Amino acid sequence: MMQTLMVKVEAAPEQAEALHETMHQFNAACNDIAKTAFELRLANKIELQKTVYYRIRAQYNLSAQMAVRAISKTVEAYKRDKSIQVEFDLDGAMPYDQRIMSWKGLDRVSLLTLKGRLVLPIRVGEYYSDRMNRPRGQVDLIFRNKTFYLAVVVDAPDASPIDATAVLGIDLGVKNIAVDSTGEVFSGDAIEKTRRKIDTIKADLQQCGTKSAKRHLKKIGKHESRFRRDVNHCTSKKMVVKAIDTSSIIALEDLSGIGKRTTVKKSQRRKHLSWGFGQLRQFIEYKATNAGVPVVYINPAYTSQECHVCHHISESNRPTRDDFVCTCCGSSADADYNAALNIRARVEANLPIVARIFAQLQAPNIGGAHARQFIGG
Ligand SMILES: [Zn+2]
Structure with missing residues (x-):
């Protein structure tokens, strides 16, 4: 069974600023890509990438992998409903995969930002720490209540469901x-x-x-x-x-x-x-x-x-x-x-x-x- 844990990122003010800037630029890029996808009726990731990749990277200052993630986030949303041009909140979730992030033990994480790689303190509750040995795939950087979190998908032990009466x-x-x-x-x-x-x-x-x-x-x-x-x-x-x-x-x-x-x-x-x-x-x-x-x-x-x-x-x-x-x-x-x-x-x-x-x-x-x-x- 998979579970999502919310891991708090304890960013110093200047680190938070860098994360914010990165998140904004990323989502702004997504909105830009969404416009192209909608106008050209492009729901194919590879085709869309050919069309927007270099422009997006240059215009929003994104790394190669960030641009790839932006394209794939947009395509997924566009595929769900092709009748509208998707719009993303600038504070919307930003996916991080292994190429742009790495775990540094249980108390730090390294994230790529527009200001380079930042090593940030994280807080994983004692209760969850055993789960963090098994993070799977990409995580989402989320901004909520003025705080950054990483939504991490982990394996959790299977429990047989109770017979509810x-x-x-x-x-x-x-x-x-x-x-x-x-x-x-x-x-x-x-x-x-x-x-x-x-x-x-x-x-x-x-x-x-x-x-x-x-x-x-x-x-x-x-x-x-x-x-x-x-x-x-x-x-x-x-x-x-x-x-x-x-x-x-x-x-x-x-x-x-x-x-x-x-x-x-x-x-x-x-x-x-x-x-x-x-x-x-x-x-x-x-x-x-x-x-x-x-x-x-x-x-x-x-x-x-x-x-x-x-x-x-x-x-x-x-x-x-x-x-x-x-x-x-x-x-x-x-x-x-x-x-x-x-x-x-x-x-x-x-x-x-x-x-x-x-x-x-x-x-x-x-x-x-x-x-x-x-x-x-
Ligand atoms: Zn009554």
Whole structure:
């Protein structure tokens, strides 16, 4: 089974600048090639290469292999839909193969940029380090949240998929880290306390502004992220173990648009985003996949406003942030628990088909990418 790991590139500012420039030029070249491919109706890589190769290299300053990769990225996209001229985001993924990159152990990678080869520090979590011995083929350089990552495809041990007969709905909360549909609360108290403590120290140090204060700030930042990681590892492990024990599929909300999500108030958004739910979700997906537990995503619309008993949906079902009281049938519950029950219910309705799809796939892909196509949103 193949899995994709996201490896963080810890680039110094001038290195990040070089990566950015390279990525922009690469994608600009792709857009240029896409125009030619579309105008000449060329979906053949070799023909297209004959036409654009030298011009692209000169115009965008790309190395030979970068130009080849740009052509092949464009052709793949053009082949998917020949009725349109493909357009690439300048911050879009840039593929690196063995000719323009090399791994330097587990903590560094060498990448070719328009400023030459750069040796960059990378961070591979302890948990993943054994997998990194088996990277396969090309990797993608990705820019997300102001950070560069390498998406690396690796071999993962095969896990036989569980025979799912139930659904474990998980609501990733604001007040708590998570509440699941069995009512278990993964408390955020310890984290909240630590976060507040760290915020106070940070504010003091920022005000201080000396060199040593800056050094301290950096140290604290590292401390904070390690703590977050540990909690996320621990939490996700508990969830996956429970799913195995109860033969359950894990159901999560599809929050790809969480930044825009209106159910998270502005004041809570910092908390929600800073806690790193993305990381928690990634850990859940990863551990679940390894254990053969399917992960599916549901459309998050109204999970927090819908009553899990009578399915009445209303904003006024939420008298406070933490409580749910249905204005229709009067039933009440902890708000996050109610949401977890709704998440479970939405998948339960489709359980036979979901289970069948996963059985056919043998082992689900990381990220539940397959399941995503079948459950709304
Ligand atoms: Zn109700």
